[in-house]
Amino acid sequence: MIQSIFNFDNINFNGGNISCDGGSILLLSFLKKYNLLSSLDDIPFNDTRRLPKYSNSDIVTQIVLRNLLGYFNQADQMTLVDDPLLSQCINACSQPTLSRFFDRVNMKTNMTIKEHIQRLGCDYVNRHVENIILDVDSTKTQTHGHQEASAYIYHYGVNGYHPMMINEYNTKLLLSSNFRTGAAYSSNGFINELKKVLAHLDRKGKTVSMRGDSAFYNTEFMDYMHHEDIQYYIRAKSYEKIQNMIIEHLEDNGIDYLNYTNQESYYGEIEYSPKSLSTPCRYVFKVFPAQDKQLTMFPVIYCIITNDMKRSCEDICDFYEERGNSENFTKELKDDFNGDNVGHHDFEKNCFQFMISSLCYNFYHLFRILVLEGKDQKIRMNTFRNKYQKIAVKVIRHARRIILSFSSAYRYKKKFLKYYQKLQN
Template sequence: MRGDSAFYNTEFMDYMHHEDIQYYIRAKSYEKIQNMIIEQLEENEIDYLNHTNQEPYYGEIEYSPQSLSTPCRYIFKVFPAQDRQLTMFPVIYCIITNDMKRSCKEICDFYEERGNSENFTKELKDDFNGNNTGHHDFEKNCFQFMISSLCYNIYHLFRLIVLEGKDRKIRMNTFRNKYQKIAVKVIRHARKIILSFSSAYRYKKTFLKYYQKLQN
């Protein structure tokens, strides 16, 4: 489970741990935690100015809130702010987790993939009507959401198998505008289907290529 600082709650983290669920939660910027990280940097003679946002310094501190009854790790990365000359203090990015196996960098990288997952959620809601909960019954809303999720996953598979080049990155709404909402005259003759495109349609060759791949 990955969550932002709104999930930084000891009762919630205890619950996740007892349910045998690994959590990765952005720690709130408490002064005590930040001071402990800065002290560790000074003790280990780490100059954060030698690092960058792309290559930060990774580490962890031993600290557990008194109200948290389960073991955890505070993983952090440190790097200078963009304007080094005007900022005297480093940027400290801290995550609390009950994952005792992964390295500090692996945990930070895994947590930061949450941004991509939020983009996927936005695509599911905007392009596949995943946020439509118009029914009064919970099970009906759940079933409708599952249909949207299924369609979303089928489209992802379709992108990998059929689409090529830059089209593999386009969202469903873009695909609809490029390859579905087009003016085509359909002619059926002698067991053949002929598509007569408008001369203004510039994606004709690509459309036919994808159409042939689907038929095969």
């Protein structure tokens, strides 16, 4: 039962120096400890200003911090200006100054940030990952109205841009974030992006695997990866010839494809190689009964082409299916870092916005790996914000000292203090 004290006599917003982002000191301390923002100083801009009050690197830093904290609109810039805690940590500019900043963005700006994203992800992978797994996928960024270089994407049925992402599966880090026009096909530019990633990776004594969907079913790609000593696992397109060969294989092994009702999946491989593919490969397939939600009366068949000659058919299919988890990485980029929202007319400005989201995505996942522990190492950014960032704190200034006073009822105070002390050492 709700007590009668629920009937308050008055409410107001005159509580004093209270911030709702007390936990932001964890992310800010992390960025400072590892000096991650220093790389923003060399980003080029078309700047003709004289005696500017805020440098371009200062404004980029503000945009990055705002994105990390979950403030995505330009109007949210005033939060950095007025918040009693954030204003102590960030020398924030006004919203009109921020709006004018985007006019100085150009292609070189975006290419430089893209290189920082690649270097940031690859440097960590080089030091800590032995079996590198690259998951490549394309996604959409929906547009509204007449935005430059957007187009109708038939696969998604919307107007927008068509970015391509390469994630490292073990760390979730982005190794490539390629913002493309809406007219780009799913695999356009893949080899160029892969070359850039490989240029940053130290592959000595390591294995590199690549997984992709049927959009990357391209013999040119496969030959290149084979010669680069990369094991690829790509879903084959549903060509009738391949389907018929699989059904024939099943019949030869006494399996009636049309009446296949076994609960266990059937794994096998067929002898087939495209004429345009000059390197050896395997076609591995999986047959399983149609699920209730699938509107089909026949079993489901999917096939994977690979140059992996050692693993069993079942292991190859299981390994490929793990790729589904990497699609959640792209979903996190879009949902938790605003990567699905571009509000400018100019393509380069929208690209800059997407690059900032990608950079913040990598910042958070480095923070998750290096600072968080136990079950917290699996949480997404929005969960972190709810659990550790959005904490009310009173900012007390006294005798040239700043004291942060958190609520004694905060549930995760022991873990919070542990993470904070970890960042101070």
